[in-house]
Amino acid sequence: GGMFHVGSRSTVDLEEEITPEEVKSILLRFVFQSLDYDNSENQLFLEEERRMSHMGFRCLEIRRWVICGLIGFLTGLIACLIDIAVEELAGYKYSAVKQNIEKFTEFGGLSISLILWAALNSAFVMVGAIAVAFFEPIAAGSGIPQIKCYLNGVKIPCVVRLKTLAIKVFGVICSVAGGLAVGKEGPMIHSGAVVAAGVSQGRSTSLKKDFKIFEYFRRDTEKRDFVSAGAAAGVSAAFGAPVGGVLFSLEEGASFWNQMLTWRIFFASMISTFTLNFFLSIYHGKPGELSSPGLINFGLELTLEYIPFESFLFFPYYFPGGMLGALFNVINYWLTIFRIRYIHRPCLQVMEAMLVAAVTATVAFAMIYFSNDCQPLGQDSTEEYPLQLFCADGEYNSMATAFFNTPERSVRSLFHNPPGSYNPLTLGVFTLVYFVLAVWTYGLTVSAGVFIPSLLIGAAWGRLFGILLSTITSSQSIWADPGKYALIGAAAQLGGIVRMTLSLTVIMVEATGNVTYGFPIMLVLMTAKIVGDYFIEGLYDIHIKLQSVPFLHWDAPPTSHWLTAREVMSSPVTCFNRVERVGRIVDVLSNTSTNHNGFPVVAHTTENEEPGKICGLILRSQLIVLLKHKVFVERASSRLSQRRLQLKDFRDAYPRFPPIQSIHVSQDERECMMDLNEFMNPTPYTVPQETSLPRVFKLFRALGLRHLVVVDDENRVVGLVTRKDLARYHLGKDGLEELQLAQT
Structure with a gap:
């Protein structure tokens, strides 16, 4: 009951020229196993059930709630650890590079600053890539395709092991701090699932610990339900979206659902968000001020107004999201095949990751250096690391806001910065360059997600459209604020790549705190899915197929009734x-x-x-x-x-x-x-x-x-x-x- 998979350590000789179909046949050499989600009602099962009292069943139900609470708590702690580590490491890197740039701007020698930036990026990424490539290849990427497969009923080796969690957390910290075009939100879904699988079983073979209190849940049926809760808790911690987390598990993963399971998953999601919020408030020196419900907080609830007339203005977003998403997926598909054929050894995978890190830093430096988009640096400016470069005193380079920052901060800047903060050329060039970098980066042997890069690309071209709109309308018009168009563009781009509709709509609404944008976001996501599916499948489905996982969709293929x-x-x-x-x-x-x-x-x-x-x-x-x-x-x-x-x-x-x-x-x-x-x-x-x-x-x-x-x-x-x-x-x-x- 399985199909086949070629891992990162495969010794298959792929030096000869072969077609994609031959690549697929090579992939079909390693077996996946199925999971036993059907309970075996044998005599032992019936005897145990007969011996168990009513109180025993009540205790089991209480234990399920306790486990879900632990899943939410630990997932929130892991998200907090990732966020703090990334902020500290990235802050150190950007501060060092910023001081170096300021030192050499007037006296020449900016090439030293470029070398420093590229070296720091490559060092971070090298460490993370080595951990993934040599110690746990399954920790590469976001892990969402693997968790979808697990919940679908496919047993992928090592996907929910403690070692995988450790490498995933360490790897995503290195990837984001290394300046790659990645996000730390996607891997939280995999991390939450691993936490759920470990806690629910009450033991770890890696730590050689065994707690008998949860031994009743040591079967695939129970473990599946807890992994669903862990995935939802990961989404909740990533975006501060508990309801979106529940819907993600329902839409993207779960093969089984009932009302009580919904309550337990929602409970785990709420605990996860609260835990992250509470500990981040302590880290920021404001204990009890719960203003950070997720790893990324769009914070648009008070700044963007919306009127029904704007639904017509959002119409141009309905098609570019799907088409750009399909283009992203097509390029990444062929790039992944190329990696399978030629970059299948761990040392080559590490070298490629370091190359991408160095190129990303070089391109970013060149974009900032040659940009003449200078903006005034006011007292109420929220720029974390403003670069003056060749701008006048009291001004900063606007291109640096997009590149010289973590992707999460760049997304918030595109949403929040007032009109006039970017000129159209800056946004156009940034969109094109970051699109190429994101396509190249996804699929590297590093722990990283695609959510935030997708949002950043969409926010850039969405804001560009808003600026163009403001040139043909009054600047005082309510629909000329480019931030809201950045939001719709971000949703369109992300929907065009991952093809989620229901859960992503709710995630975006919860992350923004503005339910009035739910309708246009839903329309944009649905259109992006329809348009994108016409050309190619979603990114996660593509990688599931490339791994030759026997994934079963909700329904059998049409026109198959004649088969028996x-x-x-x-x-x-x-x-x-x-x-x-x-x-x-x-x-x-x-x-x-x-x-x-x-x-x-x-x-x-x-x-x-x-x-x-x-x-x-x-x-x-x-x-x-x-x-x-x-x-x-x-x-x-x-x-x-x-x-x-x-x-x-x-x-x-x-x-x-x-x-x-x-x-x-x-x-x-x-x-x-x-x-x-x-x-x-x-x-x-x-x-x-x-x-x-x-x-x-x-x-x-x-x-x-x-x-x-x-x-x-x-x-x-x-x-x-x-x-x-x-x-x-x-x-x-x-x-x-x-x-x-x-x-x-």
Whole structure:
């Protein structure tokens, strides 16, 4: 039940000229596994539930709320740590470079300032890239595609481990402080998910700690729900948007939802925002003044007024966002393929990241140096690191406001600075240059997000449109304030790249604190999605496909009703009898690849090896635990002598079940028998072999299944449908197409 993935440490020889299709076939060599979101209602499960009292169930529910509170608290603390570290490191860097520039402006030698800036950027990025490339490649990027896949039911190795969290946090601090065209908000979603996965299990293999209080939740079903809460808490901490966080988990990730889960996720999101707000108020020397609900705060609630007439003025934003977003995604798609082919070794990945950091600093320095956009530096100016350069006394270089700052501060400047703070040429050139830098940067082997660069690009061309509008209207007109157009442009650009609609609308509304802008933002995002989807998919979906993850969308491909379960299933199927010989179980587990994880249990097969009638389903992980604990009997009739196990024994081995090669079974034990009746799921989901693909897809996707047994009219097993069988069908330009997936 899996597909394939090539990691950053792959030794595949990609030196020859190959096509994108051949690249994809190379990617299809490494197996992903599916997650078991369907509970196995075997006898052990029923006995445990029967023993549990009403108070026991109430205690479990209380523990769920406690875990969600801890998830929110720890995610908020991590966001606070990232924010403080970035501010301190970036502040040191910009102060040092600013002093150096001021020192050499009058006396010449500005090349020293450029070298210093490029060296500091490259040093920060080098450290972060080394940590990611050599220690945990899965920590690269924002992590949002990986979390979407996890919530969709795909087990990606190491995606929610503590080591990944440590590298992710350290890496994003280095990336942002290194001046790359990245943001620290996207990785918070991955960080929150890792926190949730660790806290909910009550143990860490990295720290060798095990707290039994949460051992009941050691299964994929429970872990999935907490990871949804962690992702939402990450969004909430990033943007100060608790409701947006809940909707993000619903729209972008969760494969299962109910009312109580919604409440718990919202609770985690609120705790996350409050924690970040509280500790940042202490850091800023204003304890109790809760004015920083997220890592980025647009703060537009009092400055931008809006009238319905402006909806018509926002109309030109409806199409450029989708088209520029599609252009961004197309370029990044081909750039990612190039990286897969030629930059697949860790040392090359680190060198590329350092090159981008140095080029970013050089381009920024050149843009600032050659810009003659000078603005007066008033007493109420909010510029953090104003550069005078060749401007007159009392003035600063406006281009430096956009480049000589962290991306978050640059976004706020474009939103807040009064009319006249930028001239059109500055904004036009900045938009073009930063677009190229952002496209080049996303996909580097560093921890970084694309949210803030997208907002910054959109805010720049949005403000440019506002300035052009003010030239044809009265400067006193209410719709001539360029800040509001920067906001709409930012939403359009971000929507065109990531293609989120519902959650992103609410995130933008919560971040601005101005609900009146919800309607135009929604229209812009919907149009950007429609226009962008005409050319290419969203950025996260592109990278999911490039990693060859068997991601299942909400619905089956259109025009697929003529396909039946018989045509999509895998067959023949390896089955076990109710009471099976240990030697055969060991041989089957040893001889089948690790992506064979479910085995139907049937009544005794006939002599001509016809398929038997379905009796249940047992997982590879369950069989591994049974073999490890030697749950054998000497003869099939001696079932009473079989060792008793509890669900606790299976939870103790979760989630890293040992491989079959590590379990020793003697020759005498191979002749023993194993009774599977007590451990198998006696009521697995089955479908007739004539069931259409959309019905199979809907059942598989809605219930979060890993295996779906296909039976004939006599209830005999004829095949097995897994995620791989469904994911290989998609709607192409010529209709329904089938991917030819490599087998293992």
